Amino acid sequence: MDYELRHLRAFVAVAKVHSYTAASRDLLITQPALTRAVQQLEVALGIQLLTRTSRSVELTAAGSEFYDKVLSIVAELDRAVLSIQGRQELRIGFQWVLPAPWATHTISEFERATGVATRLLRRDDVEPHLERGELDVAVTRTMLKSADLEHALLFDEERVAVVSSSSKLAGRRTLSWQELADHPLVINTVNGTTQPELWPPETRPGCIVPCENFDEWLHLVAAGRGLGALPRSAARSTQHPDLIFIPLVDAPAVPVWLAYQPRRRNALVRKFVSIGLNVGALEGK
Known part of the structure; x- marks a missing residue:
């Protein structure tokens, strides 16, 4: 042809x-x-x-x-x-904010141990990119649906509430998980970690403000359209003058996973997963 x-x-x-x-x-x-x-x-x-x-x-x-x-x-x-030219790289996908300091420690250790460069690629929906081989491995805070992918649990993160600086709740020292559901809640429906199903059916949020990515989510919460929740590491990495972060009481933890295709699990992917698990075990203690 x-x-x-x-x-x-x-x-x-x-x-x-x-x-x-x-x-x-x-x-x-x-x-x-x-x-x-x-x-x-x-x-x-x-x-x-x-x-x-x-x-x-x-x-x-x-x-x-x-x-x-x-x-x-x-x-x-x-x-x-890249391989035949001696310029291998490992492509690491992530959906929004990488967990810190895990990402820095893992990437630094991987590059030091292998001499291979890493490339970070933000993708709102990492699953099809993993399946097509565009990504070698992805950091995700949600279990991906494809049966062709494997997941390695790194650690669990605490959640914090996120409110607008103009909210009447902005001065609170803590909020309860159930209290969060009593207010309008901004939900990232594509890859957000906070979904209505995390509450019992009878106490789920009554008002949902949907969005489709992290940037939209930030602006909606900052504008006072609703409350939100983030993993603690994402809250530490997020800078916005109109957002207040408040510790959450009784909130379920957020699991952090590495996802990859078993048939593409070459030596570099195995090495990255191994280092990631070791770093995660140390930081999860």
């Missing part, structure tokens, strides 16, 4: 960001050249992969299926090239 690796890379770049303009910047080529590469791939395959509107670029059903398969192939090829 008459296509080359550059055609596949062009398609993957556009599909990933849903924009020819942004993808051309990522690949450092002109937008017309990128457009031609994608069109040539579609002609070679005899299939329309992308649909273009005035506002965005979307995958067709066939394009979505092709993207999942091609992304895995391109990722494997990149790993092979």
